[in-house]
Every structure is written in structure tokens, then in C-alpha cells.
Amino acid sequence: MKSGLVTIKDLARELKISASTVSRALKNHPDISEATKRAVHELAEKLNYQPNAVALSLKQRRSNTIGVIIPEIVHYFFSSVISGIEDVAYDAGFNVIICQSNERYEREVANTKTLLASRVAGVLVSISKETDDFKHLFNLRDNNVPLVFYDRIVPGLQADQVIIDDFDASYRVTRHLIDSGRKQIAHFAGPQKLLIGRNRKDGYIRALNEAGISIDEKLIIEADTFEKARLAAMRLINEKRKFDGIFAVNDLTAIGAMQTLQKRGIKIPDEVAVVGFSDGRFSGITDPTLTSVDQHGYEMGSIATEMLLKRITAKDNDYPFETRILNANLIIRGSSV
Amino acid sequence: MKSGLVTIKDLARELKISASTVSRALKNHPDISEATKRAVHELAEKLNYQPNAVALSLKQRRSNTIGVIIPEIVHYFFSSVISGIEDVAYDAGFNVIICQSNERYEREVANTKTLLASRVAGVLVSISKETDDFKHLFNLRDNNVPLVFYDRIVPGLQADQVIIDDFDASYRVTRHLIDSGRKQIAHFAGPQKLLIGRNRKDGYIRALNEAGISIDEKLIIEADTFEKARLAAMRLINEKRKFDGIFAVNDLTAIGAMQTLQKRGIKIPDEVAVVGFSDGRFSGITDPTLTSVDQHGYEMGSIATEMLLKRITAKDNDYPFETRILNANLIIRGSSV
């Protein structure tokens, strides 16, 4: 007990039987007599025996650990994803190794090496903003490590993936604004080189088109940060553009816009309605509270993990890749009604 | 290459030399000829050999993994702690297994079992709110697993630990308010049964005492949530209490107070200064921006990990336990100047 943990060998020595018998007794193998089983279980209990997961992993040539590559944990969305991953993984008896890429490509490559060295059973990955070379991911696949992408997927790569229906969510956001009587709706868009940015803008455009509202390019501004949103809102006001709604690509952007409007004495939602995206901690504490889109991070994490476990435990994992598209919920709060 | 990863044996077979030679060549052992070394390294490179960390762990009877038990990852503070842990751990060649207790005792116990089974080299732990029985932690210690506590420590248990100096931070917050001319400072306090809540209140009281300002019990209200803070502020106003400053036990509380004040037309910081605690994502996006206390989560994580690694790698870890008390920084923003 002094140094290190008790092993099967320790139990065997103590009971003067072989390690194989102990091993079988522990899993109630029919070959072992009841008496022996009882003795083994009792001693195991007494000595607080914990099977050595490391030895097991080596034997099975695969660890009971799944790897997670995540851009940055310090975001409400990503940390909810991790919670979802953890819960499902632990229920299935798997551990989780988390690697942050910190949005850096180099780091992401290092992460894959680490996970490979740890012989993880599978990997969940959301690529960093920098990543545009996917060799490291192909490397995982070449080594038969099952891969599931969540949220930030790789367009070309065939793999299991779970994503949010950004287009649909944006469409619904815009519809909501239109339905509540808004006619001149601005969009603070995300970077158009990212799929997410394009999808969100497209959903916005589709909703306007369907409602017979013509697109005013002046009302579409690329602004995806708090500061940029403040400036963008300022510009709209200074240029005396008419607008009665703003759909911002994320919550921080929405809040930046709200602040500027309020500073200029514009009433929310009476004069201008504001809607954010990716419902986080912020939406409940603004004044007025912010209408936003719940991205269901927890659900995304748990679903991705289920898909991964399925592939890990499949005897034959040559079945076709699956793409799960999650519906994001529109949460209507004070800023738009 | 097809199934599984390339091993030392594969390299050995390919080069028609023994596994031991390959092993030594890979670590540039002087016994091995330059020619062999070169050949081995080249082949290893070509086949993308990654040492099997699992086998290594088994051999060394200790994995290169450290375990983290954390209450809830979905908090800015805790996720920054994790970032700090990760960075230091990975630089030292250690992996990190993260276990959330979700503030549940049962879960925390399960976590320790998992980590024990994984034969982690050491554990970083911040106990859950429910935990008041520490058998599982003693169990870790009995099995010679080094332990470092961060943030939420166990009062009785002798161990390395790193915590925030809540008392000092609160004292400084209050001093700051006094120094900027405030004389009637309210405190929205945390639960007094938690050490944190008591320390923060005590720091506040000390600063007032030192400044010769008498304590007005009516200005001390237990309110540690957004909603409670709104009600508390409302009450102060309705009861026509005189106050020109509020020190809230956390940022959400501060924001709740600010909203109520603003709704009642009270100017911040002109009429009332507001200060929060545990600087997170919120403080920068309020209007005015919120003065708060940076708890240095990242630093706490990295220091805790350094302490743990020190104990893990120490040949003789019988040296005395260490307690590191971090100074929290007061970040002065618009709400108090």
C-alpha cells in the first residue's frame, strides 16, 4: 500500500493463486469456483483494487480515452460542448483528454501528435481559425483513429460531423424580425471566408427575399466583434440610414450595437430591434435582455461523442459517414419584442 | 500502416536489427553507431513513428498524465484555470485529463476513481460545493498520488494549495472607492458560510475601519446573484438609503445593481460607483465598463501545475507543503472613476 497501487499480482500472491485466476474471478468467469470468486472479490474490496487502465490499454492496443481538439475553452459555447462530451464519454467508461489549439495551426498539429502518442480511441475536433492545411487530420485517419468533427468542419474531408444549421437559424431570426413588423433590417456579418459567416448572411438574405424586401447592401456590414459593432452602429446612425432592426452575427456584436444605439438615445426594441447569435452568458444580463440563438453546445458535444463511440465500438466501421445538423433555437427576449 | 500505428518492433523488423537497438538509437544512446542511428531516425521519420505513450506509462509505472477535478468548466474563471494548467502541463510533456464534478459530491468521488484507474501522475483539485467528506481525497494521497488544491481548498487537509487573497483584494477594492471620495459604500455580500464570502466582507470592513468610516449594517446585504442584486439595489433606493458606492461580491451582482441604478436614473459612476469581483468576460462590455478584480485564473492554473509537477518529479517529495496566495489585481474601469 505504501508505494503504488495494488495489482492483480498482489491479490494473487496474497491468496496464493495465479494472476489469471484472479483476473477471471474478478470478471466472474464461469470456470472459477464460487469460493475463489468470493475470496478474490473480498480482498479486492479490502485492498481497494483498481484495475490498471494503462495495462489494459496496452493489451487492447487501444486506450479507453478519447481526444478532443478545441479552439478555445474560454467560450461559453465551447465549454458547453466539452460538458456534453464529458458526460457521454464517462458514462461509456471513456476518459477525455482535452487539447486546446488556441486557434493556432501549429498547436493543433502538436495536439494531433500528442493524441496519437496516447493512442486515443478516437478524436473529436473543431478546427482552429488558422487551419487551412489538413495533413495532420489525414494523418489521424491514416492511422485508423476515428474522427468526428463538430461545429467547425473541414469542407472537403469526408468524415462524421455535427454542425449547427446556421442558415436556418439566421433565416428564423430574420423572419422573427420581419414578423414583428421590421422592414429595414441591418446585418452585422461575420467574415465571409468562413462558412459560418456566409451561411448566416445567406439565411438573412433568404428571409428578406421571401418577404419581398429588397436587400440594401448598405445595411450589411462585416462586423464580428464588440468594438467593430460599436463603430458599425455609429456609422449607420451618422450616415442617417433608416433601419429598425439589427441582426448581429454573435452576441458580443449585438451588445456593442445596443450600447451605441442607447447612447444615441435610440430605444430598444421600440425604435430598433436587436438580435444576437450563439446564446451565452450575456444574453440574460443586458438591458433589455437580448434575443439570441441557442446553439446547444452541450447537445452538440454529446451527439458528437455518441457518433464517435459508435464508430469506435463498431466491429466494422466502414459504414457511411454521417452529418448531423442541429437546429438552433431562437430565444426571444426583450431586445426584439 | 493499415491498422494501428508503427512500433519500435516494426522499425526493428524493417531494419533487421533488434528492438533494443532501435530504442537506444532513437534516444541517441552513445552505444549505437552513427550509421544505425541515422538509419533508424530516417525510417522513424518516414513511417511517422510515434512512441507509444501507453507502453511507456506501463513501464514507468506512472502515466504522463495529470488529472484535474474541476467544479464546472462553464465559468470564465475555471476555464482560464484549465488553460493555465494545459499550457504548463503540455510544455512539460504531460497530458491532462479533465473531470467535472458538476458541483456534485458523488461525481467527485467517481472522478477520483477514474483518475486512480488511469494511474495519473498527480491530481489538481478544486472541491465541489457539496463536498464535506474527504475520504476520496485521502484515498488518492494514500496511494501516493500527489495532490494540489486550487481555489477551493479543504481547510483541514495538509497539502499544496494555491488560492486567491480574497481579503486583500476586497480591502483594495474598498480602499479604491474610499480614495476616490466615496464615504457610504454598500456591500453586496456572498454567503457567509463560505470562506470566500467571509473573506471578502472582512476586507471591506477592514478598509472602512482603517479609514475611520463606521460600518452601516444596513448597507451590507447578502446578494450574490444577478437577480438578488437587482432587488437589493431596489431596496436601498426605496428605503432612501444614502450610498455613493457599491462593492459587489461578483460581476454578475455588480451588473444587476448597475441596471437597477440606471433604470432609476442614477448616474454611474457620478452618483454611485460600482465595483465587481472576479473579472470575466462581462466587465468589458457593460456601460460604463465595470471596475473589477482580476482573479488570474490562468496564473492560478499554471502555478498549481508547476507545484504539482515539482512534487511529481521530486525524487523525495517529503518536503513541506506549500501554500501560494495569489494577489488579485484591481482593474479600474469606467464604473468607479
Next chain:
DNA sequence: TAGCGAACTGCAAACGTTTGCGGTGACGTT
């Protein structure tokens, strides 16, 4: 030309488990 280092390299055991296969008794059947 035997002997001796030096310079390499391989053998084998060990880490903790699992598992196919082969014992070993006891007992019953011919």
C-alpha cells in the same frame, strides 16, 4: 597469434492484464 579492449548490438525480463490451451485432481462409468 593469442589476447584485449573498444565499439556495437542483442537477449531477456519487466511493467499489469487477458486468454487460449493445457494440466490436475476427483469422481463415476465400464
Next chain:
DNA sequence: AACGTCACCGCAAACGTTTGCAGTTCGCTA
């Protein structure tokens, strides 16, 4: 007395590494 059957158990190998020790070649000295 010989054999078969059962119930139970142990041997040994394997997973991928590391490492103390024991070779095996050399070339060189005496």
C-alpha cells in the same frame, strides 16, 4: 483397472518499451 468427464486452475505469451547484462565482431598490441 482403465478410461472419460467435469470443475477448476495455472502457464505462457502478448501488448510496446526500456535497460542491465552478455555477447560478438573488429582492430590493435604484445
